[in-house]
Amino acid sequence: MEIKFTTLQAEQSAFTLNIENWIIEDAQPWGVFSTEGDIGSLIADLLSGEFETDTGKVVKTAGSIAQVSLGEQQRLLDQELAKNDTDFMDKIDHGSSVYSLIYQQCEDPALTERLLEELDLIGLKNSGFRMLSTGETRRLMLARALAIKPDFLVLDEPYAGLDVEHRQSLAVYLQTLSKQVQMLVIVSRETEMPEWVEKVALFTQGQLVSQMDKVAWDNHPIIAQIKAQSVEQSDQMIALIQKHHHSSPFNNPIFELTDGRVAYGDQTIFSGVNWRINKGEHWQVKGPNGCGKSTLLGLIFGDHPQCYSNDIQIFGRQRGTGETIWDIKKNIGMVSSALHLQYRVNCSALDVILSGFYDSIGLYQQPTPQEKSIAQEWLGILHMSQFARTTFKQLAYGQQRLLLIARAIVKHPSLLIVDEPYQGLDYLGRRLVKNSLELIARENLSQLLYVSHYHEDSLDSIHNYLTFVAASDGNGYEAVVNCID
The missing domain is CATH 3.40.50.300 (P-loop containing nucleotide triphosphate hydrolases)
Incomplete structure (x- = not known):
């Protein structure tokens, strides 16, 4: 899937995204790093069609896009709270089960079971959404995104909230997945930039300031500069x-x-x-x-x-x-x-x-x-x-x-x-x-x-x-x- 950003300005909440020119070529995996400014959910929402640009444009070739982001997680929570039936039950409603939240995305029992297995959610398949820990919720959000079989996957801070073991297993999983699904991975920890990305886009305060290959990123002086700041x-x-x-x-x-x-x-x-x-x-x-x-x-x-x-x-x-x-x-x-x-x-x-x-x-x-x-x-x-x-x-x-x-x-x-x-x-x-x-x-x-x-x-x-x-x-x-x- 090819995506082109041209003289784009998009404002969401109290934050503005500015991209003069950025081309993501077909099948090309990218990483994004932001020194200052929470741009992950904004980029994910923009690509997923949750909101429109103020000026400029985003041109995409045909294909489906899914996202895993804190914004998407908040929207799911809002949906779950809206249908909370605790007041009409003789027990607390803990929300939709992990299984049902994945199944409703694909209506495919075999795919649902496979994602439960691959993302270590089998033991939680009957657990209500609001009973999950932060890390468990993040794995569920990834499973829901993959259940729609996207052509392009936006991952905003995919390791956030995961324990050491699950971060390690997810890193291996994403490396394998990168051969099948084109991905854009947004991180704020330099150590979490995947080795398999080809290009890195560097943002600060919502502005795309630099694009480089992975080798140039590994030797970039920006981290030392921000530590001093x-x-x-x-x-x-x-x-x-x-x-x-x-x-x-x-x-x-x-x-x-x-x-x-x-x-x-x-x-x-x-x-x-x-x-x-x-x-x-x-x-x-x-x-x-x-x-x-x-x-x-x-x-x-x-x-x-x-x-x-x-x-x-x-x-x-x-x-x-x-x-x-x-x-x-x-x-x-x-x-x-x-x-x-x-x-x-x-x-x-x-x-x-x-x-x-x-x-x-x-x-x-x-x-x-x-x-x-x-x-x-x-x-x-x-x-x-x-x-x-x-x-x-x-x-x-x-x-x-x-x-x-x-x-x-x-x-x-x-x-x-x-x-x-x-x-x-x-x-x-x-x-x-x-x-x-x-x-x-x-x-x-x-x-x-x-x-x-x-x-x-x-x-x-x-x-x-x-x-x-x-x-x-x-x-x-x-x-x-x-x-x-």
Whole structure:
């Protein structure tokens, strides 16, 4: 399939894509790297016909195009929520099954079963969509895209949310698939640029600035330049955090879970988890997709329904002894993919950050002048002051994620929970957040609970680990605690 972009300008949400001239030749695999700006969903939507260009044109030869992107994932979630039948059932509706979501794309049982097998979804075929982990959802989205047998496949951050094992198996799978389907792969990690792409397009702030072959990309100096830029921006962010920092008033334990267990019916997620977090400790939670990492963090945050059926102490109180969920949340900052999906209100970018002071999704109280001033400082650090009054849904996914990270940090919580914080961020945004989290941990500005599947995302100041492993009885997972501090 051949695609030609000519003097193109396309605006989606608060972001503009500019391409003067770009030709993707028939059967030619391309990679795309964006140093600054979340362009993946925009390019995918443009090619898939989700919206039209403002000026210029895109000319395509005949053929079908499918996409795997965070934007497409959000649209599927919206569809699933629209048909939520929980209110009319005697149980919670967890959404359409993995099998049905693939089958509805092709109506071919044999192809559906093959995709389930190839993408390690067999064990999840009867699971509801809203029960899936981030990594499991990404594999499902790829299966749905392939089910329509596309001629051209756009993959926006295909490895996002996958654990190490699934990233490795997907890399092999995509290399094989590249011989059968023409692909455009968009990444923000230079290490994830596939070896099999022939050409690389380099974007910055939505502008196509360079096109090169893979050899030239491997020797390009842009990464070193952006690292220096991200350090400067991180220094500004940490200065803002230090400016408004206050000390945690709590003594040990900050959190303690005794013989923790979460199960849904006959399915055990994890059991026998004993975990204590003392004051001043920073922790990383590790484990494969679906092991219960986000579930465990939900027990701490108080938004998981089984947090009251477990033996939990938090901030010096036994959970379930009269405290409100707001008593707990006021001391915790939280950012996660689940929270991002739940943040569906259409308030302004400034109000998103301000909502962190009140632990709300949306802003329903009148903020103080000081809170407004701090939130505006955050917008400046994120280079988003011009979007102060722009609604959350109008912003690109990566911009939304940066706002939610600022929302989590703005009140300087005693405990800062960051679950896959880099999802959807461009290269510069990821470096900025990683550098800032490292400094927060090093200077004990908050206690970190950190989840990332990437070894290169490890923080030097975190020395304590809770790792989920398959339970010895084969029923769910159990936790191995390695506390060095």
